[in-house]
Amino acid sequence: MAEGKELAGKVAIVTGAGRNIGRAIALTLAEAGAAVVVNVRSNKAEADGVVGEIEKAGGKAIAILGDVGDDKTGCARRRGAEKIRAHRYPRQ
Numbered sequence: 001m002a003e004g005k006e007l008a009g010k011v012a013i014v015t016g017a018g019r020n021i022g023r024a025i026a027l028t029l030a031e032a033g034a035a036v037v038v039n040v041r042s043n044k045a046e047a048d049g050v051v052g053e054i055e056k057a058g059g060k061a062i063a064i065l066g067d068v069g070d071d072k073t074g075c076a077r078r079r080g081a082e083k084i085r086a087h088r089y090p091r092q
Contacts, residue, residue, distance in 0.1 A: 005033025011081045013037040015068050018046030026050055030059035035084045037077055039064045060084055 012029040016022030018040035027050070030036050036054055038061055040047040047063035054061040064080045066073025 005031075007032040007034035010034045011037065011085045013039060013077050013081055015039045016041075017050055018043050023050055026061070027053060030054040030057065030061060033059075035060040035062075037062055037064055037080045037084060039066070039068065039073070039077055041065070041067050 007029060010033070012026075012034040014022055014026040014029065014036060017026040017036070017038040023046075026036050026038055036059065038047050038050045038054075040063070042065060044063065044065055047065060051061040051063045062080045062084045064073070064076050066076055068074070
């Protein structure tokens with residue numbers, strides 16, 4: 001899905017990505033080639049649904065649950081971004 005796309009090789013972190021505008025942004029970024037960290041506050045099913053849609057279309061995504069104001073969530077988002085980047089774009 002990503003090769004030849006505008007955002008190939010990039011990782012996007014999208015907060016509020018479980019529904020509405022956040023979901024649309026996550027899907028659009030994935031369509032443009034970005035690997036996406038899907039961050040939701042508490043609804044794991046919504047996050048997993050968005051990740052599933054992205055993966056079904058050939059993209060890469062990971063779900064992170066937590067409040068954006070929580071330092072632990074910030075660390076988890078960063079680790080998620082590093083994980084998905086390493087998985088998708090291994091160092092050579």
